[in-house]
Amino acid sequence: MNWKTFLALLGRDAHVARRNVVPLLLQTFLQPMMFVFIFGRVMVSSGYMPPAYKSLLLPGIMAISMVFTGVWAVAMPLIAEFQFTREIEDRLLAPIEISWLAIEKVFFGTLQALLAGLTVIPAAWLLLRPGVDLNLRSPIAFACVTLLVALFSACGGLALGCSVSQTHIGLMFSMVLTPMIFFGCTYYPWSALAHFPVLQRIVLVNPLVYASEGLRATLVPQFPHLSLPVVLVMLTLFDLLFLATGLRQFHRKSVS
Amino acid sequence: MASAGGFGFTGARGKGKKQPKPEIVALDGLSLEVSPGEIFGLLGPNGAGKSTTVGILTTRVRPTGGQAWIGNHDVWAEQVVVKRLIGVVQQRPNLDFTLTAREILLFHGAYFGIDSGERTKRADALLERFKLSDRGDQMVRGFSGGMMQRLSIARAMMHDPQVLFLDEPSAGLDPQTRLLLWEIIREYNQRGKTILLTTHNMEEADALCQRVGIIDHGRKIAVGTPAELKASVPGGYLLRLRFGRHCPELLQRLQTLAGVTEVRPNKAVNSGSHDNDSADVYADRGGSLVSEIANLASGASVELCDVHISEPSLENLFLHHTGRSLRD
Numbered sequence: 001m002n003w004k005t006f007l008a009l010l011g012r013d014a015h016v017a018r019r020n021v022v023p024l025l026l027q028t029f030l031q032p033m034m035f036v037f038i039f040g041r042v043m044v045s046s047g048y049m050p051p052a053y054k055s056l057l058l059p060g061i062m063a064i065s066m067v068f069t070g071v072w073a074v075a076m077p078l079i080a081e082f083q084f085t086r087e088i089e090d091r092l093l094a095p096i097e098i099s100w101l102a103i104e105k106v107f108f109g110t111l112q113a114l115l116a117g118l119t120v121i122p123a124a125w126l127l128l129r130p131g132v133d134l135n136l137r138s139p140i141a142f143a144c145v146t147l148l149v150a151l152f153s154a155c156g157g158l159a160l161g162c163s164v165s166q167t168h169i170g171l172m173f174s175m176v177l178t179p180m181i182f183f184g185c186t187y188y189p190w191s192a193l194a195h196f197p198v199l200q201r202i203v204l205v206n207p208l209v210y211a212s213e214g215l216r217a218t219l220v221p222q223f224p225h226l227s228l229p230v231v232l233v234m235l236t237l238f239d240l241l242f243l244a245t246g247l248r249q250f251h252r253k254s255v256s
Numbered sequence: 257m258a259s260a261g262g263f264g265f266t267g268a269r270g271k272g273k274k275q276p277k278p279e280i281v282a283l284d285g286l287s288l289e290v291s292p293g294e295i296f297g298l299l300g301p302n303g304a305g306k307s308t309t310v311g312i313l314t315t316r317v318r319p320t321g322g323q324a325w326i327g328n329h330d331v332w333a334e335q336v337v338v339k340r341l342i343g344v345v346q347q348r349p350n351l352d353f354t355l356t357a358r359e360i361l362l363f364h365g366a367y368f369g370i371d372s373g374e375r376t377k378r379a380d381a382l383l384e385r386f387k388l389s390d391r392g393d394q395m396v397r398g399f400s401g402g403m404m405q406r407l408s409i410a411r412a413m414m415h416d417p418q419v420l421f422l423d424e425p426s427a428g429l430d431p432q433t434r435l436l437l438w439e440i441i442r443e444y445n446q447r448g449k450t451i452l453l454t455t456h457n458m459e460e461a462d463a464l465c466q467r468v469g470i471i472d473h474g475r476k477i478a479v480g481t482p483a484e485l486k487a488s489v490p491g492g493y494l495l496r497l498r499f500g501r502h503c504p505e506l507l508q509r510l511q512t513l514a515g516v517t518e519v520r521p522n523k524a525v526n527s528g529s530h531d532n533d534s535a536d537v538y539a540d541r542g543g544s545l546v547s548e549i550a551n552l553a554s555g556a557s558v559e560l561c562d563v564h565i566s567e568p569s570l571e572n573l574f575l576h577h578t579g580r581s582l583r584d
Contacts, residue, residue: 002336008366015363016354086350090360090411093314094367095340256317 005096009104012091017073017112028069028116032061033123039187040128055133056223058124059215060186063149065120067184067208070113070153071160071177074105078161079169082253092254102158102250106243109154110147117146121219134219141228145214148235152207155239158246162253184208189216191224207238286476288469290452292418295445297465298454299570305474306454307347310423313452314344326419340368343412347423347454349404351396357407358383358392361414368415382410385440401428409437413444420444422453426460438464458570470574477577485573493542493565494572497549498534500559506552507535513548515541538576542567 017024040057043049081088091101125132136142164172183203185193190213193200203209214231216223286309290296298306311317312324315335324331326338352360358379365375383389386406396404405428412420422441426434441464445451455461461468462482470477470485478485486492499506510519518538539545542565553560566572 002369004369005367008363008369011366012352012355012363015359019354085353086346086348087352087354089316089346089350090352090364091367092316093339093342093344095336095369096367097336255315256311 002096002100005094006100006104009091009094009096009101010108013104013108017108027072028065029119029123031068032065032120033127036061036124036127040124044131051131052133052223054128054131055220056189056216057187058121058128058132058134059219060184060188060212061124062117062120062219063184063208063211063215064181064186066113066117066146066149067153067156067180067211068177069116070109070150071157073112074109074154074157075161075164075172076169078105078158078250078253079164079166082162083166088254098251098254099247101254102247106151106154106158106246109157110150113150113153114146117150133222135221136219137221138218142215142218144232145211145218145228145235148232148239149211149214151239152211152235152242155242155246156207159242159249162246162249180206180208185212189213189224190226207235207242210234210238286471286474288476288479290450290467292450293445293448294466295441295451295453295464297461297468298452298471299456299458299461299468299574300454300471301456301574304471306471307423308474309471310344310346310421310452310454314342314421315339316344340415341418343415343417343420345405345408345412345420345422345425347427349401349408351399351404351407351411353395353397356393356395357388357399360396360407360411364411364414370415378414378416382413386410387436402430402433405429406433406437409440417449419450419452422451424455425453426455426457434460461570468570470570470577472574472578478573482570485570489538489572489576492572493539493545493567494575495537495539495542495545495549496534496562496564496566497537497560498562499553500561502533503556503558506556506558507533509552509556510535510537510549513539513545513552515539515545536575538572 036057039049040054044051044054078088088101092098094101121134125134160172160176183199184206185203186208190200190203190209193203210226210231213226214228214235217225217228217231286305288298288309298309300306308317312319312322313326313331315331315338318332326341329337329341331338352363355363361379361382362375365378370378379392380389383392386409388403388406388410391399391403396407399407405425409422409425412422420441425441426437429437438460441451441453453460453464465482467480468482468485469479478488480488504521507519507521510516516537516539520536520538522534522536537545537549546563546565549563550560
C-alpha cells in the first residue's frame with residue numbers, strides 16, 4: 001500500500017468536488033429539502049399529516065440523502081470515466097494496486113455521504129421546527145449506523161458504477177434507486193407495512209430499509225423501528241456484499 | 257534481461273481450457289525483446305495487435321498466455337513496480353477533463369510521490385517544451401486533438417519513466433507538431449530511456465526507430481533496423497503493374513529481365529473486371545525497367561495499364577511479407 005499515491009488520488013477527487021461544489025450541493029439537498037418542506041411543513045400545518053410525522057420523516061430523509069449522495073459520488077464518475085472519457089486510465093497507471101483506487105473512491109464517497117447526512121439534520125430541523133423531537137440516546141450507536149449507511153451507499157455506488165453502462169443511467173435511477181427509496185421505509189416505518197405482510201417481507205432485501213430504520217432507532221426511538229442489532233448486522237452484511245461485488249466489477253472493468 | 261530499461265513479451269496461445277465463447281486471438285505467439293535505451297517501433301496495419309501488445313506490457317490487458325516483463329519484473333505479477341518504470345500514452349486521449357492542463361501534470365506527479373516543488377518545476381518545464389505554457393491553466397475540455405496529444409505525452413514523461421510507450425503518438429498531429437514530437441522523443445531517448453512506439457506510418461518508423469518490428473494479425477513478420485529490413489526486400493524496388501488482360505506467359509518472361517529478383521502475380525485487384533491481371537515485381541532498379549516491361553507487354557499484345565514504382569521502404573517490406581499494403 002502506497003499512502004502517498006492514495007492521498008494524491010483523494011486530493012484529486014477533493015479538488016474536483018471543490019470545483020463542482022454548487023451543483024453538488026443542489027443535487028444533494030434540493031430534492032430532500034423540498035420533500036421535507038411539503039410533507040413536513042405544508043401537509044402538517046394544513047392538518048393532513050399529524051405533527052409527529054415531522055420527527056418520523058427526518059431519519060428517512062437523512063437516509064435518502066446519504067444513499068443518493070454516496071451512490072452518485074462514486075457511480076457517476078466511474079460510469080463516465082470507464083466508458084466515455086477513459087479519464088481513469090491515468091490513475092489506473094498510478095503506482096498502487098488497482099483495488100486501492102476503488103477503495104479510495106469508496107472512502108471519498110463515504111465522506112461525502114456522511115457530510116450530506118450530517119448536514120441534512122440541522123437543515124431539516126430548521127425547516128421543520130418547531131415540533132421535531134430528536135432523542136439521541138446513544139451517540140455511539142448513531143455514529144455506527146451513520147457510518148455503515150454512508151459506507152453502504154459508497155460501496156453500492158462502486159458496484160453500480162462498474163456494472164451499469166452509460167446508456168442505462170436513466171434505468172439505474174428508475175429501476176434501482178427510485179424503488180429503493182419508495183420501498184425503503186424512508187417516509188414510513190417498517191411496522192406501517194403490517195397490513196401488507198408479503199410486501200413487508202420482500203422489502204427486507206432492500207438495504208435502505210435498514211438505513212432508515214437504524215437512523216430512526218438512534219434518532220427518534222419513540223417510533224416503532226427494527227431492532228438495532230439486526231440493523232447493524234444487516235448493514236454490515238450489505239456493506240461487505242457491495243464492497244466485494246464492487247471490487248470484482250472494478251477489476252473486470254479496469255483490465256481488458 | 258538485466259537492465260530495468262529493456263522489456264520483452266513472449267506470447268503463447270492458450271490451450272486445453274474450454275472457452276465459454278469464441279476466443280479472438282489478438283496476438284499469436286508474438287515474441288519481442290527490446291533493449292534498454294533503444295527506440296523500438298511496432299509497425300503494422302490497424303488491428304494488427306499493436307495496441308494489445310502495448311496493453312499487455314503496461315498492465316492494462318491481461319494476457320491469456322505468455323509472459324511480459326519490464327527489466328526483470330513480470331508485468332502481471334509485479335504491477336506496482338512496473339507502473340513506476342513505465343510511462344504510457346494511449347491511442348485515445350484520456351485526459352482528466354475536470355482538471356486544467358497544469359493540474360493534470362501536477363496530480364500525475366503526485367500519484368508518483370514527487371514532492372510539490374519538484375512537481376511544479378517539472379510541470380512548467382514540460383508545458384514549455386510541448387508549447388502549452390499559455391494554455392496551462394485552462395481546462396483541457398476545450399483543447400484541440402493535437403494539444404491533447406501533446407499534453408498526454410507530457411503527462412507520461414512527468415514521472416521520468418525508464419520506458420515510454422507511445423501508441424500512435426503522431427496520429428492526428430500536423431506536420432510541424434509531429435516534428436516537434438520526434439525531436440522530443442529523440443531527446444528523451446538520448447537520456448538513456450527506452451521508447452516503444454506503435455505506428456502505421458512508415459516515415460515515422462524509418463525516421464525515429466533504431467529497430468522496427470513488423471506485425472500483422474498478431475504475428476511477428478520481421479524485426480530489425482529499418483535499413484536491414486529494407487535491404488531484406490528482394491531487389492529493394494517494387495513495381496506494381498496492372499495489365500489489360502490475364503497473361504501468365506508475360507509474367508514468366510518478366511522474370512528474365514535483368515535486375516528482376518521476383519515476380520509475384522496478384523489476383524485481380526480491379527474489382528468487377530476479370531480480364532485484368534496485376535503483378536508485383538521486385539527488382540534492384542526502378543524507372544529504367546519500365547520501358548523494358550512495356551516492350552515485353554506490347555510484344556505479347558498485352559496493354560500495360562498502370563505502373564507504380566516504390567523505392568526501397570518498410571511499406572514494400574510489409575507488402576512483400578503479407579501481400580497487403582499497410583493502409584489496407
